[in-house]
Structure formats: C-alpha cells, structure tokens
C-alpha cells in the first residue's frame with residue numbers, strides 16, 4: 001500500500017516507542033527497535049501472543065491503513081508475519097499476510113560467473129525504488145558475506161537469504177557439508193540482520209524417489225543440494241532432523257523462516273505431483289514447530305503451474321499450513337516463452353494473489369536464460385506490482401481501486417501530467433507519450449498519437465456529452481474522496 005500514490009495513510013509512527021514525532025524507520029545505530037532487553041524470544045510472534053502491540057506492528061498498521069490490533073491478532077494467529085530481524089536497523093517494517101495488501105519480492109545477488117558488489121547494490125536500489133516490498137540476496141559467487149553486509153546496511157526493506165549457499169562455501173563438495181557448517185552460517189547471518197531465511201527442511205529422503213518421473217527433476221537449488229546430500233549419505237535431511245536448533249537461532253534474532261519448496265515443479269508437466277504435495281505435508285508439520293517456538297514462518301510455493309491448478313494449490317497450502325502466509329514464485333502458466341517469463345509468471349502470480357497468496361516472488365525476463373541485470377530487475381518488479389495490485393483490486397482491498405479510478409478520470413480529462421504522476425512507472429508513461437508528441441503543447445491536447453485528433457473516442461464522447469448537456473467528467477466516488485491525498489503525494493515508489 002505504501003507504493004500506491006493515491007492512498008494517503010495516517011502519519012506513520014516512529015519505531016521508537018517513546019518518541020512519537022521522530023521521523024519513521026531510521027533509528028540510531030545500536031538501538032534495538034523492539035523492547036527485547038531480557039526477553040529470550042524477542043519475536044513479533046511472541047509479543048503478539050503476549051498481547052503487545054510493538055512499534056513494528058503500529059508502523060505497518062499505519063502503512064496499511066488498518067487498526068494495529070488487527071496486525072497484532074493476525075501475527076499472533078500465524079496468518080501474518082513481520083520479517084524484522086532486531087539487528088536490521090535501517091528497516092522500515094512491512095507485513096506479509098492475506099489480511100493485508102499483496103506484497104512482492106525481488107531476487108538479486110551474484111553468481112560464480114558474474115560478481116560485483118556495486119552492481120548488486122544498484123539492483124537493490126532499483127528494486128526498492130520501483131516498489132519491491134522485500135529483497136532476497138541469492139548470491140552464490142565470491143564475497144557473499146561482504147555483499148550481504150552492504151545490502152543489509154543499505155536496505156529499508158526486509159532482506160531474505162538462502163543460508164545453504166554460504167554454507168557450501170565452507171566445504172569443497174556438497175557431501176562434506178555438516179549441520180555445524182549450516183548452523184554457523186545461520187548464526188552469522190542472523191546476527192548480521194537477515195530478516196528471513198529460506199530453509200529447505202521439508203525435502204525428506206523418502207520424497208526424492210517421487211521425482212524420478214519428472215521432466216525437469218528438482219529445480220530448486222536448495223532442494224537439489226539436499227537431495228544430493230541425502231542420496232550420498234543415505235540419511236535424512238539434516239535441516240529436518242536439526243530443525244529445533246535452527247529454530248533457536250531464529251528465535252534469538254527474530255529472523256523469520258520461509259520454508260522452502262525444494263521439490264517445487266520446474267515445468268507444467270511436473271506441477272501438483274506426489275513429490276510436491278508430500279513436501280507440502282512436511283511443511284505443514286514444520287509450520288506448527290515454528291509456531292510452538294514462537295518463530296514467524298511463511299511457506300514458499302511453486303513455480304510452474306497450469307492456470308487452472310493455481311487456486312487449488314493455494315487452497316491446499318492454506319489448509320495444510322493452517323493459513324500461514326503463502327509466498328509463491330510466479331507461478332509461470334506456460335513454459336514456451338523464455339525471454340518473457342516476467343509475463344508468463346505474473347499471469348499466474350495474479351491468480352495466486354487473488355486466491356490468497358500473501359507475497360509474490362518476481363520472475364525477470366532473464367529467467368532460465370541468465371543473471372538479471374538492472375533493466376531486468378525493473379521489468380520484473382513492475383510486472384509483479386501490476387500482479388499484486390490487480391489482486392488487491394479484485395479482493396477489494398482498501399485504497400486499491402481508487403488509484404485506478406483516479407488515473408482513469410485523469411485520462412478521460414486529458415490531464416496528461418496527472419496521468420503520468422499516477423502511473424505505476426511515471427517515467428516510462430511520459431517517455432512513451434513524448435516519443436511521438438514531444439512538444440509541451442501536446443500535454444493539453446485532447447488526443448494522443450494512437451488514434452489522432454479526429455478519431456479520439458474519448459474526445460468524441462466529451463462532444464456527445466456536451467451536445468446532450470450531460471456533465472463532461474463523472475464525479476469522484478465518496479471512496480475516492482476519502483482516500484484522496486491532501487497534498488501531492490510522492491511520484492512513486494521510494495527514494
């Protein structure tokens with residue numbers, strides 16, 4: 001909701017509970033945002049269950065435009081999480097849950113073939129500027145620790161990681177990995193301020209044979225790594241057998257867990273199969289263990305799913321995981337458009353959001369083809385903001401439709417500047433208009449280059465209304481007036 005320029009929420013409170021007029025979010029280094037002194041489990045879930053509305057809950061309630069009591073009760077029930085590691089001091093908290101507007105995540109990070117800290121920070125800036133609600137650092141190449149430190153230090157949004165990637169840096173081969181390596185990395189990243197961890201604890205040894213019929217096998221990097229380890233050692237997944245120790249680390253730092261779907265389908269043919277749903281059942285069991293330890297948890301989901309199976313997948317996750325937030329990757333609804341998978345996937349993401357998914361992980365045009373660059377990050381974020389907003393509109397979330405209606409009124413009134421200002425990507429909207437009609441006088445023209453002056457149907461409609469004596473512009477609805485900003489809102493996104 002904070003990226004909706006037509007939505008004007010109440011003043012956002014300071015995160016410092018005793019300083020109501022301080023600017024939001026940026027708290028002095030070394031100051032914990034939560035009253036954690038002496039609290040063994042300083043998690044938002046612990047405080048919510050204790051009946052405490054934390055500064056983080058009050059903050060996200062103001063951003064969402066809802067009652068802080070609703071945020072507290074949704075977090076307490078496990079239906080929402082506020083990923084907010086107590087060490088991430090630059091964080092502007094946000095909430096993930098189906099009672100709130102649909103969120104999006106952007107993945108960044110280097111690879112063994114391409115690595116540059118400066119480029120990754122630029123990707124972070126691009127993702128946040130265009131409106132990504134969280135960012136995952138999926139670095140697997142050199143300098144993982146230093147790149148992540150830079151990202152956390154600069155990020156106002158929650159940062160997620162996949163700790164198994166850094167754990168593998170400690171050993172020559174997957175088979176050499178031990179749970180001690182993993183816990184060492186987990187502790188280091190949690191102390192660094194990572195807000196949520198993807199943990200592939202639900203892939204069990206008995207699930208791996210269920211994938212042998214698949215066209216694309218195991219496509220999750222974490223899932224494939226754990227399958228290789230289990231097959232080599234003929235032992236159970238150590239992330240599953242040592243899950244209590246993982247929970248202890250997360251509980252101390254309020255690092256949320258994102259239970260990874262290591263057996264997610266990598267193509268339409270593999271969707272909704274026995275392997276995927278066997279792992280989902282294990283994720284349901286692990287969800288209860290997270291809640292028992294008062295660790296916040298969300299569940300990751302597929303991947304590649306035919307359009308007609310998406311709602312069923314969301315409903316099944318909600319039942320099995322007792323309404324814990326669902327965080328889906330896409331899903332792609334067709335496999336035949338490499339180069340355009342931001343589109344194939346945001347179609348599925350829209351359906352997933354409408355069916356109840358709480359956060360949508362973006363896919364960029366480079367999916368399956370290469371490491372995304374800055375332009376890919378922008379295209380992915382915009383595609384997913386469209387998907388999330390479409391879901392918010394369809395679910396009648398407060399303030400969502402009013403944005404559309406305001407832009408439509410500006411369009412019909414030929415108020416080009418207002419149309420650009422309200423556009424999800426103002427720069428692109430302006431550039432496309434000006435590409436054919438750059439002169440300033442065309443900013444008040446009652447047509448654009450698409451139909452031209454003679455065939456502009458909206459201008460003709462205005463003429464029809466004039467002849468009929470009807471009002472030229474239909475009045476704003478009361479709901480639009482209620483949400484109308486008192487002053488010019490920020491153009492878009494964050495600085």
Ligand code: SF4
Nearest residue numbers: 448450451456457458
């Ligand atoms: S010319 Fe066509 S596209 Fe352009 S404003 Fe008029 S109706 Fe819309």
